[in-house]
Amino acid sequence: MRFQIILIVLFLSAFGFVVEAQTIPSNNITVNDGLPSNTIRCIYKDSRGLLWIGTEAGLCCYDGINYTVYDETSGLKHNRVWAIVEDEQNNLWLSLYGNGLAKYDGKTFTYYDEKNGLVNNNIRKLHYSKAHKCLIIATENGLGLFDGKQFKSFEKTFEKFKFQITGINEWQNYFLITTGRQGVYELKINGSNIKNATLDSVFYHDITYSSLIDNGIYYGGSALHKVVVKNLKRNIDFTIPCPIIWDYAKDNNNSLYFATC
Helix, strand or coil, X not given: CEEEEECCCEEEECCEEEECCCCCCCCCCCCCCCCCCXXXXXXXXXXXXXXXXXXXXXXXXXXXXXXXXXXXXXXXXXXXXXXXXXXXXXXXXXXXXXXXXXXXXXXXXXXXXXXXXXXXXXXXXXXXXCCCCEEEEEECCEEEEECCCCEEEECCCCCCCCCCEEEEEEECCEEEEEECXXXXXXXXXECCEEEXXXXXXXXXXXXXXXXXXXXXXXXXXXXXXXXXXXXXXXXXXXXXXXXXXXXXXXCCCCEEEEEEC
């Protein structure tokens, strides 16, 4: 099996790699085109084909022609948008980093924070599970679940570091939750009843900023300039030298792209 990972470009074949060069056509969109900020934290394409862009200065919707901005002067209470997902009712859910969670139904924003039961207001990532009809919320200090009515929190205390969640990946009938410094946990949810969900440690690797599962292969982007590659089906793992990975994407040719720094 081969995996293609493009950084500048890395190509993996079995357990080795060679460096190639590649030029990809691109178009740079900035505040001059209509973005509220050039500091972009996330992008999301919804079920209608609209592109939503989360920035440090508000939310932006791009329909292919026009840009519509939602910020503190035009309907959105807080400007720092770090994650966007959509549920089955076509509601958008937003991480308002430092200020909790927001739901946008196309007309109105509804807000949730620690006072409502959210585990932590500093949300890094969001994932919506259709199978369990709930949000999975990755924060700087704990993991949260929300079914639209109630929250469930997973908080753990460590001597030196917070329980920072850096990755949420759905695989088979459960989720792998990657943490910054405490390794990887398995989250299991019983149907749509989030109150019975469990979170257990399954394997460890060092400081991790991002994760991906593709075809039963787990990728963990380490702060120590390497990517941890683990075959979940065969329980085989290895590491490859690599810049710090912040995000991932896959194209129609099954190539994996890593956003690095």
